[in-house]
Amino acid sequence: MALKQQQPLDPAYLEKLQDYYAEHKVIPSYSVLATLWGISAKSWVSECVRRFEEAGYLDWTPDRQFKPGARFFERRLAHDTVQAGLPNPALADGYDMVTIDDYLIRVPSKTSLVRVKGESMIDAGIHDGDLIVVEQQPNANVGDIVVAIVDNEFTVKYLDREKGGFVLKPANKAFPVIRPKGRLEIFGVMAGLVRRTR
Amino acid sequence: MALKQQQPLDPAYLEKLQDYYAEHKVIPSYSVLATLWGISAKSWVSECVRRFEEAGYLDWTPDRQFKPGARFFERRLAHDTVQAGLPNPALADGYDMVTIDDYLIRVPSKTSLVRVKGESMIDAGIHDGDLIVVEQQPNANVGDIVVAIVDNEFTVKYLDREKGGFVLKPANKAFPVIRPKGRLEIFGVMAGLVRRTR
DNA sequence: TTGACAGCAGAACGTTCGTTCGGTAGCTTA
DNA sequence: TAAGCTACCGAACGAACGTTCTGCTGTCAA
16 A cells, blocks of 8 residues: 555635634634534644644744734746636745735835835836835935935935936836935835835 | 823833734744743733733633734824824724734735736836736726736736726736637726835 | 554643732932 | 932743643555
């Protein structure tokens, strides 16, 4: 007889856990899990958790609290090749996609969102109403898209250099280059973009 | 003497908690928190948690486990008007922004991500390499940006109608309109877009 | 029809949890 | 200089936690 793979657990268990997590952003204790799953023995919960852990859906903190594992948040990143009309869902390309937040945000405490006003960066694919993910830092490199503070307002522009010093270049020929008098105040550097279309 | 507001706690405490949460997706126990914050009395941790709770950063599950509160994930959506160089952070416009995931994804089980290949939708601000948030559904309205399956590949295009039936229109004059022979297979409708630029 | 095994229940147990309470050191105000 | 407040420590305690072990039931292969 072939070496038998451990039977996968009822996927409903995982879904219920994920729903609970989506609502509370926290993993419940075994006894709550028991209620959630309609199980009356903590020992069995313990066993189920062990298997989810083996499957990569759960993990442990260094303090032995258990937490969502790598696959817990896995969102289907659909392949660009499809077989027989049935799209073949697969884990994100190379990097481990966890949540969109993690994909975009590296340092939560230094990251802000800025809503874009106007069409001045439209050639860079930045539209009115988009949210720019900004990593706050006081300086940037030429070529970066930066969020600067000009006349007490946020502006999203390319950072460039002219003989006179740093300038802010729009990505739209209808808009002028901004040549700040005095110091150019940089709020942060664009790290990503989020747009909602529904 | 004026009624004194409760002193706000060291913001570093909150940041450390948020960083811990970002890493582990779980709220640690009081004793771990004590280590994290460099505090040696659980009783003091308890008091700090109480204040974060009052401030709306922490909350409780119905099972009295404590969890991130409404403001825990609040990402500074910076105002477009700034006072005296000090950007005034504020809560997201009208909706309660929680996480970017929540902002973009309404039905997790029906939502996929599709990576864009090529420049065919560049006039719609969709670039090569962007991730499209797709709500899977078999039909769509004219004018929607849809993800369709053509020749076993995903294509992102506008849905439009000609006398012959439905067609897929690119947002780039250099690309042709796609007139599918037979049924047009729609994978889903675009609900959002995510781009990472760092 | 017997044995092996998987799915579950239940009790027992030591550990860890969060709470409570009493205490101290330093700063303010009066 | 005494009173009051804030930031924090430390011990004690009962409740809740996760683990382990024993046992029952149903299924399936031999």
